[in-house]
Amino acid sequence: MHLAEHYNKLYNDSISKIANGNYEIDRLIDSDADNRFGVTLVIRPDAATNHNIQQFLAKAKAIEPDQYYYQNADIHVTLMSIISCYDGFDIEDINAQDYIKLIQQVLAKHKSFKIQFKGLTASPSCILIQEFLTNTLNEIRDELRKTFKNSDLQQSIDKRYNIQTAHATVIRFKSELTDQTALINLIEKYREFDFGTFEVKQIELVYNDWYQREKFVKKLHTFSLELN
Template sequence: MNLAEHYNQLYKDSIAKIADGNYEIDHLIDSDNDQRFGITLVIRPDAATKGKIQQFVNKAKAIEPDQYFYQNPDIHITLMAIISCYDGFNLKNINVQDYIDIIDEVLSRYKKFKIQFSGLTASPSCILIQGFLTNTLNKIRDDLRTAFKNSDLQQSIDKRYAIQTAHSTVIRFRSELKNKEALIDLVEKYRNFDFGTFEVKQVELVYNDWYQRQKHVKKLHTFLLAAD
């Protein structure tokens, strides 16, 4: 996959829909009845990168204060959704250590690597930071796919789609956009903004809700990647 082309096409298609009012509002984001949970391997950007992201987020918040904005503890890249969030999943359903053992065996083969956050793209329901990855990340994903396929553990890897990017969602639409043009203008200004390049030194396995909100996330294990 050519990531730049993928992000560009996604941006063009989605911004056109947003401009025409054909964006999607997430009606579950404030629901107390949302019981979608799962387990996910996530990567956290460093503090400097998150600081630059918040500069953009704060400007967007001033334009569209009623939308949902990711704060620093919630910002993440999904390395792999091991069990995609579904209604009723509970940690009691699985033996967490079995998952840790498989993931550790895979990650022990890999050294730390870098991800660049450069520019913004969009979907009809959210605004995303564009992440550009080294080949290491996709190799890890392929090895995880193989390892879990060869196990009898509950998993739903690639059931929704085969993840190939390294984006991070930072805004979700939860109500009607009141200043749509101004928001699009701001996104356009940050279209190619350099949010930073950071080194991935560790990966977290977490129990999480659909939005990776800190209040619902439970860290299950931290995997440290080897130094160069």
């Protein structure tokens, strides 16, 4: 399925559920008992793009103040989930340097590339910024899959799902919506909004919780890409 078609189907299916009250509430966001951690390669948007995202989030928050909104430090694109978050995983369970060396072998072959955040899509539990993949991003993912498959390192790449998009989650539902009609109308206004284009110069390897919250994230390494 073409990526635009994938986003549209996801959006239409999810918005219909949200409008009908069939959305999903995440009960673990505020839970102290949530011990799901993992290791992820992430890309961070630049300041200008984050600013545009926060302008949208401020309007959404005015409608639905009790939902979970991502701060700038938490907004990210998942390049690859190396070890998907699971209950009880600890960074001491692995040798991070082994992962850094393996990933460096892949990233050393690639130069910086650009990402555009344009438009919104949705799932039954959250609102996401769309990104349309570059060839470089796909190539890096494919090479990481092959490299880790041929290693003995603990990993769970594609175990949950085969990552094909580069969206950024910005809102999660953590309580009952009070005015989903107004929220949906706002989302519709931003459906094709251009949030910005930025050059990916660095990629971070992080130890993270499920929501990539800054207070829990531990940066393991920053990989610098050669500039084009």
